[in-house]
Structures are given as structure tokens and as C-alpha cells.
Amino acid sequence: MTKIIPTALINKMLKDKLVRTSITKDSFLYFFHLYYASYVKYETADFQKEIIHNLEKSPTENLYIVAFRGSGKSTMVTTAYPIWAILGKQQKKFCIIFCQTRAQAKQHMMNIRNELEKDGPLKKDLGPFNEESDEWGSHSLVFKRNGARITVASSDQSIRGLRHYEHRPDLIICDDVEDIQSTRIREARDKTYHWLRGEVLPAGDKSTRLIIVGNLLHEDSLLMRIKDEISQGKARGTFSEYPLLDKNGLCLWPSKYANEKDIENEKLQISSEVSWQREYLLRIIPSDNQVIYPEWIQYYDELPGTSHRAYRGTYAGVDLAISSKDSADFTTIVSAHIYGRREKLRIYILPNPVQQKLNFPAQVDLLKDFKRTQMPRHSDKLYVESVAYQEALPQMLEMHGIIAESVKPKGDKRTRLSLTSTSIKSGIIKFPRQGCEDLIQELIGFGVEKHDDLADAFSLLINSTLDKHMNEGTWLIAFADDEGPLYFKDYIDVEKNQ
Numbered sequence: 001m002t003k004i005i006p007t008a009l010i011n012k013m014l015k016d017k018l019v020r021t022s023i024t025k026d027s028f029l030y031f032f033h034l035y036y037a038s039y040v041k042y043e044t045a046d047f048q049k050e051i052i053h054n055l056e057k058s059p060t061e062n063l064y065i066v067a068f069r070g071s072g073k074s075t076m077v078t079t080a081y082p083i084w085a086i087l088g089k090q091q092k093k094f095c096i097i098f099c100q101t102r103a104q105a106k107q108h109m110m111n112i113r114n115e116l117e118k119d120g121p122l123k124k125d126l127g128p129f130n131e132e133s134d135e136w137g138s139h140s141l142v143f144k145r146n147g148a149r150i151t152v153a154s155s156d157q158s159i160r161g162l163r164h165y166e167h168r169p170d171l172i173i174c175d176d177v178e179d180i181q182s183t184r185i186r187e188a189r190d191k192t193y194h195w196l197r198g199e200v201l202p203a204g205d206k207s208t209r210l211i212i213v214g215n216l217l218h219e220d221s222l223l224m225r226i227k228d229e230i231s232q233g234k235a236r237g238t239f240s241e242y243p244l245l246d247k248n249g250l251c252l253w254p255s256k257y258a259n260e261k262d263i264e265n266e267k268l269q270i271s272s273e274v275s276w277q278r279e280y281l282l283r284i285i286p287s288d289n290q291v292i293y294p295e296w297i298q299y300y301d302e303l304p305g306t307s308h309r310a311y312r313g314t315y316a317g318v319d320l321a322i323s324s325k326d327s328a329d330f331t332t333i334v335s336a337h338i339y340g341r342r343e344k345l346r347i348y349i350l351p352n353p354v355q356q357k358l359n360f361p362a363q364v365d366l367l368k369d370f371k372r373t374q375m376p377r378h379s380d381k382l383y384v385e386s387v388a389y390q391e392a393l394p395q396m397l398e399m400h401g402i403i404a405e406s407v408k409p410k411g412d413k414r415t416r417l418s419l420t421s422t423s424i425k426s427g428i429i430k431f432p433r434q435g436c437e438d439l440i441q442e443l444i445g446f447g448v449e450k451h452d453d454l455a456d457a458f459s460l461l462i463n464s465t466l467d468k469h470m471n472e473g474t475w476l477i478a479f480a481d482d483e484g485p486l487y488f489k490d491y492i493d494v495e496k497n498q
Helices: 007-015 017-026 028-035 046-057 073-087 102-117 121-126 186-203 222-231 260-270 273-280 360-374 388-399 413-418 421-426 437-444 453-469
Strands: 063-067 094-099 129-133 139-143 148-154 171-175 209-214 238-242 311-319 331-339 346-349 354-356 381-385 405-407 429-432 478-481 484-488
Touching: 007 017, 007 028, 017 028, 017 073, 017 121, 028 046, 028 073, 028 121, 046 063, 046 073, 046 238, 063 073, 063 222, 073 094, 073 102, 073 148, 073 171, 073 209, 094 102, 102 121, 102 139, 102 148, 171 186, 186 222, 209 222, 222 238, 260 273, 311 360, 311 453, 331 360, 331 453, 346 453, 354 360, 360 388, 381 453, 405 453, 413 453, 437 453
Parallel strands: 063 209, 063 238, 094 148, 094 171, 171 209, 311 381, 346 429, 381 405
Antiparallel strands: 129 139, 139 148, 311 331, 331 346, 331 354, 478 484
16 A cells, blocks of 8 residues: 555545545545555555556546456445545446345445445545435435435346436446356346346436446356457447456466465465366356367358359258247258368358248248249258158158258257367368357357257258268279288279279
8 A cells, every 4th residue: 555655645644634535536546545445455456556547537438347356356346436436526426336136236235335334534524324225126325415326236126217316327337247157048148238238228328437347257248248349349448358367477466476376376275277267367168068169160251152163052951940939949041152072171151040930831931932042053952850740841842843851860969069060170161250140159058058949950051061072072992802801992082083
């Protein structure tokens, strides 16, 4: 603390309220190190100063902060900053803090209240305050002297129309509104995202500041979606990541972790490599039973085109749903352009795969239209899984002049997807940069996502294509030896020897 504020100035601030309030009103750095000095047990690290600077430099800039466990991010952002945002120069009037559960919300409220109730300068400078419960079931601290309010709520509580006098929320903080369990399923991730975009943000106005603090739990988590939106220019704000060790292996908090032994002791206390990687190094760690890993996915920017000499045709895999009810699976079509064969085989997945809830007649109409518009060539292949009533579909299509190949599935769904993994990782299969987000999410989230219909259609397409073209054009020739049994020679390319 003494390296942040000189000792003489500390003493003067403690004795003189006017000096104290004048300095801390302009500086959150001084505010935090004076009023929350009990939390400062080590020399403040550069990354913490950066967080503090980003908090104080603008009253409206959105901030998204990901930092390692024990970094002090929640203390700075969720406990101390709302008080300074009211007392300091930003002059916020209505702050809402969201947590994932009501128990967490209650704990955050206790943390804030406990600091205000301590006998010290903070109580003297900001008090009096009142705690209230409202019709939303949330808890609030009301600061009459400043005409301000802090409300803490859980993410399952509605805040539509919530105001403090004439003030709509002008500061919204979300602290760990997701966890590992809530990010496992796409439906739950979508729910959190739509809650933020559809309910939380509309509760504010154009000058409302949004701050989200958390960890990187999933490739498709709330923070990762926002990170992608910022990089694509679809959202504004500052996204900051602070792992305990940077990309060069240097510790971001050297006063707390002075050497490798201190870091190793911290790791031993965690006693979980997955937790260490995820919570301290900020690496997104998949579950142990993951089939396809996100880093395996390779992309293309342009298709070689159907005029390319190695073009074989457009192939499609079809996964059929039995019902069009909301609870039923989707009818899906994943298609690709196929080039080359054997070691030169390349599969370019086409964007915007079909994903619809359809009954049987509608499935027939869809496939008729798809074959006519997307697969008009004789060389194009339409693969349909031959299971249960689905066996009737190729016959039905043939009546309409459309040839579809029935494919018997090999093993269970996981096994079939696993058979595609080598081709994905090696780059035989390439995906478009845009237009296959749902398919890719099903592939990397297989086993935990609610739906896997696109993944099933993908597996059918890829495995059928590999069966057809990896050994196509070769004969295995056996020769007799005068002195012994048959032996096998290398593969011979039939096309070159006909």
C-alpha cells in the first residue's frame, strides 16, 4: 500500500475528510487502497492497476474482465467499484449487480454491507445507508445522501421496469453468471446470452455501463461470444484476459508468487490439472470424453469450384427426424464438395446446412428440392441412413426420379463421429469460416449438447465419402512365387495401368 500512496499523504487523508474525499473522488486507485486497505495484502500488480485504470477512466465504456482465481477481480469490480462509482466522480445513481444464484447475490450484498458497517472513514464518508427488499425479491442498499442505490440480484430474477426514482440502471455488473454446468448445453448458453441481450441491457439506457467478470468456461460461453463480437466489430468495449502466467511463462503477480516454488505450491493446493488450466491459466479445457477438439477444425476461405479438374461431385448426408413436434429431433442435411481421391482426397463442407423439423411428406419434398437445386449432376451423391422407417425414404425418392443411397450405420453415434476425427485433424475436411457454426458446435460439444442431428448427418456424409474414395481406383494384386505361397505387392493405380 505504501508504494501506491505515500505514507505522509495517507496520514493526511485519514485525518482530513475534505482531503480524503477530494482525492478519492477522482481516483479509484486511491479510493481502493485507502478504504479497502485490508484487502491489499501484497504489492498491487500491474494487471490490477490496469483493471483499476479501466474502471475509472470512463463512466460508460463496457468492460469484460477474465482473470485467474484469487486475482482480486471480484473485490475490485463487484465490492469496491460500485461504491466508488456512486461516491466518486462518475456519480452513478443506480447500480445492479447480477450473480448466478440468489445465495451468491446474498453473499455479495453482505460483502458490500460489511465494508460499509465497519467503523472507519468509508462509513463516515458515505453513510448513512438503508438496506431494503423490494417486490423483485432482490436486496438493495440505498444511499440517501447521494440519491443512489445498489441492488444485487440473481440472473433468474426479472428486472423489467426496475428504476430508482427517475433513474434507470446506469451501471450493470455481472459476476460469474455462468459455471461449468450451465455452459455444458447449448440451450443453457443461449438462455444466458438472450437474458443479457434481451432483458439486462434493455433495462438501462444509452449511457449505461456494462461490466462482466468471469472465466472462460466454454468455447461458446457468454464471454467468448462477446469476445468474438468485439473482434468482429459487432460490439463495443474492452475485453481483457489476465492468466496467472503469461504466454512467456512470466507471473502476473510477482509479489504474491515470488518464485516457481510459490506457483507450484498453489498448483498443489488445487490438486486438479483441469482446474489449474481452466481457472489459473484461463485455458478452455474440454471434458475427458470429447470426440472432436476445436483446435482441430481447419477452415477455407474459397472453394476450388466445380470446374476444378479434381472435382468429384457434391455429396450430402441426411439425418431424418421421425416427427415435426417441438420435442423431436431435426431433419438435417450436411453437404460438401468432394475433390480428389485417396491421399489427395479433400472434403469442403458447404455453409448453411439444413436443419428443420419436418414430417415425412415434407422430408420427401425437401430432399426432392435439395437434389434438384443443389445436386443436379449424375456424379452427386445423396446418402440416407438406413434405420427403421427411414429405409422407405430412398424408395419414395426413387419413385420421384431421385436416387439416394441407403447406408447402414457403423456402430453407435460416438463411434461414427470418432471415425471422422483423423480426417478433421489432418485437414482432409475443411469448414467454411462462416455458416457452419451450429454444426461445429455439435461436433466439439458432442455428448453434452442437446441436439446432435447435424453431427449425425456429418458423420454419415464423411464416412460414406471416405469408404468410396479412400481406396477408389486401386486393385490389390497377388502373385504366385515358384518357391512359396502368394504374397502381396503394393497398390497399383488402375487408372494409370488400364
